[in-house]
Amino acid sequence: MPAIWIIPALPLAAFLIICALFLRPARARFAPLVLIVALVAALALSLAAAAGRWHDPTHAAIEQRVTWLAIAPAVATGAGGLTLEVGALLDPLSAIMLVVVSLVSLLIQIYSIGYMHGDRGYGRYFAFMSLFSFSMLGLVIASNFLELYVFWELVGLCSYLLIGYYYQTTSAANAAKKAFIVTRFGDVGFLIGIIALSYAGGTFNFIELRHVVEGNQLVPFFFGQSAFVTVVALLIFSGAVGKSAQFPLHVWLPDAMEGPTPVSALIHAATMVAAGVYLVARAFFVFQASGAALVVVACIGAFTAFLAATIAVVQSDIKRVLAYSTISQLGYMMLALGAGSVAAGIFHLTTHACFKALLFLCAGSVIHAAGTNDMWEMGGLGRTMKWTAATAAVGALALAGIWPLSGFYSKDAVLATVATSPGLEAALGVGGRDLLLGAGLVVVLLTAFYMTRMWAVTFSGPARDAKRKHAHESPWVMLFPLVVLAALAATGGLLNHAATGMAFNRFLGAHEAHAAHAAWVVWASLGLALLGIASSWAIYGGGRNRVAGIASPGALAVYHFVQHKWWMDDFYHGLVARGVLAASRIFAWVDRHVVNGFVDGAGWLTGVAGRWLRQAETGQLQLYALVLLAAAAVIGFALAYLGVSLAVVP
């Protein structure tokens, strides 16, 4: 087995080459070529690595690691030693992620050649994209928690840099800051969780920690064994909540749409935001050791899926519809993981990466042509942009979960997992489990509704704006990735189809055959998806808006509530942002009056003392001599009085 680290090293090399040679606009046209060559090689190696794992009958994990830093334990006590390692872990989970990341990244870079054409920061864009590809691939193959955390923060940095790519606009700069700060809330917990777990387990390494946790050999330093594991699992999950934009830290992702659209497709739909899901899957042994943490994951996932789906229904910015849709689908993945199935969660992650990247790229294509993000200003683009409209329809139907597209299979895997989850039933009872399942089914309806709405308003009917009547189709370099992704989105279900013997599940070592036990869920979700499409088409079909005809006061109140994103942004702004500002005003006052007072006081005291003492300096020579003499006399008399003799007796 050759070195696995070469896969992430390829885009890193591309990053360095672009930074060294192709940053300037005059030569930036070579930048994408460098990155694409690197990603083609990375994709080939990833496929080879995945194939190697697939053909290995046991799908055993391969680990390659080196010691990065070794701190010897204290000589006296033998305690406090620490060995930090970097390594690469290749198991079925990371093999799948490697292929997904390098494939989607490659297609999006090809698309970017056309989308970013003529942009002033062309070289910078591809440099950041290379750095991101490196970080994401590194995150996927990290073999211990500390290494994963380093890459975790690196992808966060790349996300920040690329959201703020158009840094000249205030909104983009603010969105970048918001993404960075909001995810930081989760990352603090994540880091604490890593440290606590590794301290109790004696290692950072995933495989070793897994043995420790499964063997009940953790040495908790607070609470008991089970409570400790639950706390650690929830701390790790808080990192996933931030990165994967789950409630209550989901607010950054819609704003992140300020970045260029291919960035949204790659980072904020297909890969980085899925890192949280990957993290939970990677640390699944911790969650499994604590049933309570899994239930929390499932509940957060289900609630987030519902919350985001409702908001997506009322958005008019095409990218924001997709952003909320992404949050909602990430909620699905969390729900599947919480229900106890890594295979279902990762399967949905894989299909979602394809069809959501596809939808974002289609959105980019129409934004490129129409010059606006607002769907209501578009309309009728299907006439001139046939390829984009067709591929977007494939993506939308896949996302809605229509047979036989990939979303149908992965969504049913998620719902069937929930419907038959013994863990959820044990913790929440049949009623609680069915509540989560019901939320999942309602989200199916909402998803089909908002995707149909998006497609109908953008592509169907007559052109609403005369200026955009002549919007032209995008160049082939942008259409090619659309077609490839559409093909993948359409056929991705085969990965985990009875025809292929549930290959995906078997690869990930899942033994479940849930689909057989929950046949009614398949029909229910398909029926709800068709209902959503039909009702949405009835309202928005042909690009018209018949909402006014069915509006009632109650519906308006709900609309108002959802339109304001459940008031969550306002809540955060009011509570967190204002709270921070109020606290900083107090600190500023203390600094200005107390701390500064001490400093000023020291200077003032010196000045006053100086003004007082300088009066002793009269400039009169004879006064000095008198003081000298008097002092000598006083000292002499004092010594004599005390009986001290200065005489040196020989």
Added chain:
Amino acid sequence: MMVSHVQLSHYLVVAALLFAIGAFGALTRRNAVAVLMGVELMLNAANLNFVAFWRYVDPTRLEGQIFVLIIITVAAAEAAVGLALVLNIYRNFGTVEVDRVNTLKG
């Protein structure tokens, strides 16, 4: 052999008077040259004490005499430096009255 009635205490009284007169002069005279002369008197009072103690305490030891010689030498140097200072004060201030040389007043 004539018995001397002069005791150590007599010398010490004379030396103390010399020192007091010198100190008084150094502290009160306004003329810088007179201040220097007061300092010389104080130095010589010390010399007198050295010699007297040498003579009455232990004539076999020579430290007292040696100290006197050193002090005379230092006093000569001091007088030379002091007078040079006075000369320069006169050139710069146009006076040798020490109470008018007070540019270091705080």
